[in-house]
Amino acid sequence: MKVKAQISMVLNLDKCIGCHTCSVTCKQTWTNRPGAEYMWFNNVETRPGVGYPKKWEDESHYKGGWKLNRKGKLELRAGNKLNKVALAKIFYNPDMPNLDDYYEPWTYDYQTLFGKESKHQPVARAKSQITGEYMDLTNGPNWDDDLAGSDRSFGEDPNMQNIESDIKGNFERTFMMYLPRLCEHCLNAACVASCPSGAMYKRDEDGIVLVDQERCRGWRFCMTGCPYKKVYFNWNTNKAEKCTFCYPRIEEGLPTVCSETCVGRIRYIGVILYDADRVAEACEEPDDTKLYEAQLGLFLDPNDPEVVEQALADGVDMETIRCAQKSPIYKMAVEQKIAFPLHPEYRTMPMVWYVPPLSPIMNYFEGKNSIKYPEMIFPAINEMRIPVEYLANLLSGGNTEVIKNALYKLAMMRLYMRARTSGKEFDAEKLDRVGLTEDSATSLYRLLAIAKYEDRFVIPQSKKEKVAPVAEDQGGLGFEQCNGCALAPVHGSMLRKAKAGESTKDIYAESFYGGIWRD
């Protein structure tokens, strides 16, 4: 047994309203630079839908993740080392997505809005941020936002392939959910294994996957290797970039920007201890539907004295262990089994997990008499608007049983709390049937519904200052051509005006025009 600690996240999809606050705050923090415009370290997809980049889940096209070879051993789907040389893939990567699979970044020709008075209403036209030419927009980030259920999104969502055709075509039964996505910081990261330069690595202490910008030589195999298509290529610096799990914040014990700013409070961050020695073995589980359980089997009980002893021996510090013991992730994923990995069948052992959504069904059985007959949830879940098969294709490699059990549990917890707050009788034995007790149902309710900041985020501080020259890194983001706060020079000009004696009112009038920033 080799104990390692992994920072991981759970997203409660039941509460995601698809507001994109996470994506926007992430972008403002990390990817508002030339070359990085098209990168969305975090994005929110409407499901069913094509996703970002287009049809990223179609691994027969993008060749991401791992597969088992004929001997049952793990192998990168894009080909092993020999194959990369033999097939001249080092000169041209056939499986890499093209910019058009994402979109060509653009800005608007805002200047025309401020010109002389003209006869016609001026229009700001879209202009490519790469070529500077005017563009006719045909694709962009979230092009299919909120359009789930259209023929295009139904037809092009790879997760819809195994679902009965009557659900697909039946417009009255159309459904929709949101799926916020970020780098999964996998235990068996295919991007790391793909990188010829050794520039991609997992941090030993918290498992965050990073790209060393000083070693990346732009081979681009990581882009292919990552089945979630969460490694991007900066066309300006010619290097790969990816979600950093906001490591400068995590090191300080703070949640990531996407989690901090999530208005629905759907995100949870915590530590999980796992057995690094058994990862390869778990990834080689031949049955796709059992991969979720195989991954679950890697997680160690942080309260087991033997595990704690081994963890200390393997260099995990005490604060991390204490955080692992209070980890909301352990509670949701391991104890209650209501959280699931995204596409475990890619065999990367992803560490951003999801609580499946329940929403549209609740009207069905939150009505009259529902508390009296709580067992109604069992047939109801099967007729849920979002087909369980769809959720299973997303979250458990097609294993519908585990998804149903989680949904039963979530529904039963709601009924129980509903009965309690409205002073109704509730037969506690009903809770037993889904594996809950009155205590655990209450604590689960607190974690999911109340979702206090300190319950959602249990993050150890890294004590990095003891081993690394942190003062050197201050203010750095690790990416080239990152100007940090890009508005500083603009503010500078305002400061100069103020020093020259202009009144604040005049400066304001000069710099803002009808509420629009003008520089």
Add this chain to the structure above:
Amino acid sequence: MDNVWGYILWVIFPYVALGSFFFGTIIRLSLYGGNITAKSSELLEKKQLMIGSILFHIGIIFVFFGHVVGIFIPKSFTDFLGIPNEVYHMGALFMGGMAGFMALAGMIILSYRRFTNKRVFMTSSFSDLVVNVSFLIVIVLGLSASLIEGTVFHPEFNYRLNLSVWARQLFYFRPNYHLMLQVPIVFRIHVICGLLIFAFFPYTRLVHALTLPWQYIFRRPIVYRKKGLRGRSK
């Protein structure tokens, strides 16, 4: 006057060019190890790149090894093995020509792509454009020297008796520039252009050819790094 120019072109210039190559390489690898990259533009354009890049790279690798053989294997060695001069030259012309035309076709496609594809052109630096044009020139010169000038105009010319000897002499610092004065003109221009490419090689994207990720073959798939031990190899 011939002597002065001969001395400048075939003694001083080669050492300046090679000196620039080694100086640049050492500086780039030691001080700027972080920015050794081929500056891929595959994200911006894929289809032309596929044909162009594969053709060019495979062609140029064969061309490179062809030059190494032509320069470093002296005539006396092949004579010793009993390979007749005609057979050697036919073989060299055939294989070298094949590889040369592969590289040329690839470079034409790549250059067309670089200059006409708006996305690729706009993200190219000046040196990227120079690299493409200079490769086009040097490959065309090389092909026309060996396939036209060498066979049609100077059938008696055997580069292994003078050009190669001079090139080998460069490596033990006693180049005899008189040897180069016997070489036909297109060959000579080809040599100058080739040396120029070596001169700016390490300062451009071409530097990517100097490194291969050997450690990838032997390392384990998942890399872990401990804090404090981050690669600070600036």
